[in-house]
Amino acid sequence: MSELLTFDEAELIDLSIGLEDGAPSEPTPPAIDAFDHKAGAKRLAENLQEQGYDVEPADFPEGMGLAWEDLAVIPHAGTHLDAPWHYGPEVDGEPAKTIDEIPLEWCRGSAVVLDFRSMDPGEEIGVADLEAALDDLDHELSPGEIVLLQTGADELWGQPEYLTEFPGMSAEGTKYLVEQGIKVIGTDAYGFDKPFAAMGESYVESGDEDELWPAHFAGREVEYCQIEKMANLDALPRKTDIPLVAFPIKIENGSAGWVRPVALIGDETGGDTT
Known part of the structure; x- marks a missing residue:
């Protein structure tokens, strides 16, 4: 980058998907029970009554209390960061980090977007594909960069096809990136590996256990999120x-944490515009 970018000069681009009640693109969709201000007054009054205070819902200004939501949700719903603990108990013989142990330094940096929108759903992104995408950008990876895989699958959000129509990473591709000093790899697809059905079909045909979540399980050999x-x-x-x-939310001993990735873009920050 050619100039220092300050926050007041930056355009913020939200790269996340939020939590949505019953979203059809989630195999385990969040359940969000929302309470409006009238219901909030009733609940707050009941809480105070349980503590021995004579408060009625009508006692609140305009009879309205506080709105809030009750959520039942897994940390892998919506945009989230998977911790090494998600992949296995150890990484190369050392204890795997949980989400609350992830260094914040891993989660901020300069990102590079590799475009795989031309690949077919169910295909695996290998080392040669990564090298070709980097060559297209005339870019050499540096330690600490964040690599983002663009599959175009986010355009299917809200549809069941979101779960099945995307290419996924290979074990070799994952290890290749980590060996370049990359600690965080992102994807706009539902999963990091290829779709569940594609993995299941490959396993049934070959009987090879390496067909099951190979990119995830690469995290048992190399440390990354x-x-x-x-x-x-x-x-x-x-x-x-x-x-x-x-930056992910901290969940004690968690396998993942919800995250809202945000890009900070200025007018004169340099970089490749391809």
């Missing part, structure tokens, strides 16, 4: 030198 269910990568004005922050 992945962001799944990103969105809006096509809104980015360039493919390299993208300042990105993606």
Whole structure:
């Protein structure tokens, strides 16, 4: 980047998908029970009554209390960051980090977007595909960069096809990126590996256990995190030198945490515009 980008100069581009009640693109969709202000007054009054205070819902200004929601949701719903613990208990013989142990330094940096929208659903992104995408950008990876895989699958959000129509990473491709010093890899698809059905079919045909979640299980050999269910990568004005922050929520001993990746884009920050 040619100039220092300050926050007041930056355009913020949201690269996330939020939590939605009963979303058809989630195999385990969040359940969100929302309470409006009238219901909030009733609940708050009941809470105070249980503590021995004589308060009625009508006592609140205009009879309205506080609105809120009750959520039943897994940390892998919506845009989220998977921790190494998600992949296995150890990484190369060392204890795997849970989401509350992830260094914040991993989750901010300069991002590069690799375009795989021409690949077919169910295909696997290999080392040669990654190298070709980097060559197209004339870009050499640097340690600490964040690599984002653009499949175009986010355009299917809200439809059942979101779960099945995307290419996924290979074990070799994952290890290749981590060996370049990459700690965080993101995708705009439902999953980091290819779709469940594609993996199941490959396993039934071959009987090879390496066909099951190979990119995830690469995390038992090399330490990295992945962001799944990103969105809006096509809104980015360039493919390299993208300042990105993606800090996950802390869940004690968690396998993942919800995250809202945001790109900070300025007018004169340099980088490839392809």
